Amino acid sequence: MVGGAGRVTRLTATVGGLVLAAVLILLFAPIASLWGQIGAGPWFGPGDLAAVRFTLVQSLLSATISVALAVPFARALMRRSFAGRRLVIALLGAPFLLPVIVAILGLLAVWGRSGLFSQISLDLGGPRLSIYGLGGVVLAHVFFNLPLVTRLLVQGWQAIPPERFRLAAQLGMGPRAVFQLIEWPMLRAVLPGAFLLVFLLCLTSFAVALALGGGPRATTVEVAIYQTLRFEFDLSHAARLALVQLGLGAAVVLLALGIARPTSFGRGLGRLPQRWDAPRRAGPDAAVVLLSVGFLVLPLGFVIVRGTQGLWAGPEVGLWRAAGISVALAGTSALVTALAALAIAGLVAGLPRGRGMLVEAAGLVMLATSPFVIGTGVFVILRPYVDPFAWALVVTGVINAAMSLPFGLRILVPALAAARANYGRLADSLGMTGWGRFRHATLPLIRGPLGFATGLAAALSMGDLGVITLFAPPDVATLPLYMYRLMGAYRMDQAAGAALVLLGLSLALFWVFGLLGGRHAHRV
Amino acid sequence: MHIAFERVRLAREGFTLQADVSVEPGTSVAVIGPSGAGKSTLLSLVAGFDRPDAGRILIGGQDMARVRPADRPVTLLFQDNNLFPHLTVFQNVALGRAPNLRLDQADRAACSSVLARVDLAGHANKRPAELSGGQQSRAALARALLRAKPVLLLDEPFAALGPALRRDMLDLVAEIRAERDMTLMMVTHDPEDARRIAGQVIFVQAGHVEPPRDTAAVFNSPTPGMAAYLGI
CATH class of the missing domain: 1.10.3720.10 (MetI-like)
Incomplete structure (x- = not known):
């Protein structure tokens, strides 16, 4: 018989309880103070609705694109064995530790006005690229969340019992049938949670929106709070915006609880299941992996090279x-x-x-x-x-x-x-x-x-x-x-x-x- | 030391353990029966990790209702995790003397002496992972010796050992029990274990605890449930 968790001693309970209370006060006292500050003015200023709309649109786009790109990427990682595969999977965890502002600098070096692709485009007679605004915010969010969703999906693939793939091989199921009968049910279980997690992360991601957004058409609610506090010193307006932001987050969380619980971060090992159903031509999978890895690694390479020079x-x-x-x-x-x-x-x-x-x-x-x-x-x-x-x-x-x-x-x-x-x-x-x-x-x-x-x-x-x-x-x-x-x-x-x-x-x-x-x- | 279960009831998922039996001082009792019948729970009640919903447990005539596991006159050897992996063998044993590991000269001498008793004198500074399975069991027994509690409970601590090694361990247990005049209750699946060191057998089935009977008598004329379990 496995032992229970055991009783909590009085000391543990007291210390834990006090710390928990302190955290809850830290969390809720500021929210209460915001309520006290909203004053009598109208809830939404002229730019505020635009900020709410931009916040939602960029979160929706970022989450959709991250999830859409992660599916083929994770699938390729979980059905092809190649040199460096484990390294790629290990690197998927890196963006979590990567300071946002560093990644933004790297993305600017690759996608910015005088970045790599702008140069190529100009050389070919095309236009300059610009990533300030919606495009840049979404790009940066995909950069951060594509690896996160891919990791979650890799774990999902890993959780499929290996016998299923053996059975599929025995029955002669091709890639399409395997996708429909084995992989899709897993994706249907994992994707909604992953989507909501990314949506929430993008909803509250301040640094990206600050550095790449801005202007009346690309301001998130949090950036609006920042501008109101720092440049207009309008406390009650900032408090109202903060409560709007809080409402957005709470609404998404409630929605999440109703539909699917956001998937949690986990630590997977990325063991490759033995598979027989991968198409013989490996070209498409290879392209997916190379493009994804390039997208993720190139900006960092630029930061390291430029940084060393600097x-x-x-x-x-x-x-x-x-x-x-x-x-x-x-x-x-x-x-x-x-x-x-x-x-x-x-x-x-x-x-x-x-x-x-x-x-x-x-x-x-x-x-x-x-x-x-x-x-x-x-x-x-x-x-x-x-x-x-x-x-x-x-x-x-x-x-x-x-x-x-x-x-x-x-x-x-x-x-x-x-x-x-x-x-x-x-x-x-x-x-x-x-x-x-x-x-x-x-x-x-x-x-x-x-x-x-x-x-x-x-x-x-x-x-x-x-x-x-x-x-x-x-x-x-x-x-x-x-x-x-x-x-x-x-x-x-x-x-x-x-x-x-x-x-x-x-x-x-x-x-x-x-x-x-x-x-x-x-x-x- | 005398162990008494007085109309003990304990509801668990799947079964309700009911026991109204007692174990005489200085005896060795094997607890046998099918998996999930409640054998480990029975020992757990004596050690104080489970508390009865009704009834009392008396050890040496004293009601154990309000006595913490550490204060009971009992040492229980678990199926596994008897040794902390990060402490040396010596420290693991010394915990039986000083739970905070503050040891004086006399404590150290006592630890060394019980380690010598179980032939682990040369292994004091190793970690459990460096020991064989049999040596790990002996380290756990050394601590039981050091604690010198009058009741020794074995919840299949030797289950992972091979047959020869397990017999050696049981013989060592029997010796130690006799030296210190301990009362022994041991869970086992193997009638052979019972024959080897236990004078009496308690049969547990589906939460029902039969009173102890002499081992020889049990195997010669088993009760119907027991005959079914043993396949005889």
Whole structure:
């Protein structure tokens, strides 16, 4: 008989409960303060409806295109064996750690007005390309979400029992029949959730819309909030917009719960099932893989080459200061995430059932209440008492930590539950309690996941360009903001240098924390 | 130490365990019966990981209702996960003396002595993964020795071992039990195990716990349910 999750001690319950309460206050107090701020004016200003429409249209397009491209890509990856296949699948996880602003710089180098394809087009007598506006926002969102959806689909393909493909081979089913009878049912189960997840991510993706959108025809609600706060100083208008954004997110989440639950992020290994149904001509699959990989890798290649040149020419003034601020901020924020996640996970992992659902729900709530809305609310709360701009880094760090919390929980709750299921009774029977139990019977068993969660939080915080834009005074910048300001001044070579440093530091933080967790798994 | 189940009832998915039996001090009792009949649950009740819905469990005459697992006069060897993978053999054993691993000179000496007793003296600083299956079992037994609780419960901890090794382990258990005059309850699937070290047998079927009977008598004249289980 497998042991239950075990009882939660009073200490675990108290600490977990307090931290949970703090997180909920952090989440809901700003929203309440926004309500208090809306004033008597009309709900929608002239540009606001356009912003809502643009937000929805770009999310819809981004999600549709990401999903449509991911299906052939994932299918090719899961029916062809080729050199570098595992590397491609591993790289699909990389955009998650990639700072958004770095990717945007790379995309500009490839697709921008003076980018690679513009040059080719001009050489062939065609027009210049421009990716500012709807096209660019969608392009960047597809860049980020195509790999995400592909990963989800690869996991879906993996979940198909290998016997089905054997049966199909025995019955002589061709590629069409296999698609209809085996692959389509899986896709029908996975795709709606994947679509909604991408839709939600695009709905609350601020940095892309800030850097590539803009202008009256390409402003998302979050960018409108930013402009209202920073340039018009109209708090009540910003509060109304923030509540509109919150309503959009909540509506999509409710819709999601009604239709399909957004698929969760997972870690798949990408083992290739043995298959007999792939068409003999591998050309189309090869083309799909090459084009997709090229689309994803080319921008990064440009960032690395240009960045190296930029740094070679000498780093820009303020680069190292911004880098230092970002590392300190990301490190602190990641530690806060880790401790908070550990406290809450201790509480959740002790529940006899419903653990997975709670964690999913936490993730959804965080997705729906974008960090930007929370940031706006915090701004409203702080303003009467202190200068919000002086608190830019603290507020950013706290909100970043809160936003990484769902990922931390998703990683730590199963790890803690497993540690309890496997060794909880043994520790109970030996009378291990308190700090000694945590140190000897819990921590060593969850070190790997804990390191992974902390590293993830650090990388996410390092690359974040969101809340900081609302608060930062002109003389303070995190590295992504510093980079964004360089790009705004069209100093692309210096920005590329900063991008390279940012990319390196994000990966380094992820790697260092992962290392502290220890890669080696203990097995009896 | 005397173990008594007084009109114990415990509802579980699939079955309700009912037990109104007792085990005499210093005896060895094999608990046998089909899978899912409630054998492990019976031990779990003694160890305190499960609590009865009704009835009482007494060990040495004392009601166990409010006693935590660690405070019961009981050591239970689980089917697996008896050793923490990240601690050395020595630390794993030492947990039986100091759950926070703060050890003084006397504690260390005691650990070394039980490790020597189970022939693991040279393996103290290894991790469980570096030991063979039989050595892992002996490390777990060493901790049981160190804890010196009067009741020893075995929930098939040797199930993964080969037949010869399992017999050796059972013999070691029998020796240790006799040395310390422990009361032993062991779950097993194999009548041979019961014959080897258990003086009595408790048969459990579909949640119903039969009272202990002498092993020889059980195999010579089994009850109908038992005859069906044994295939004789």
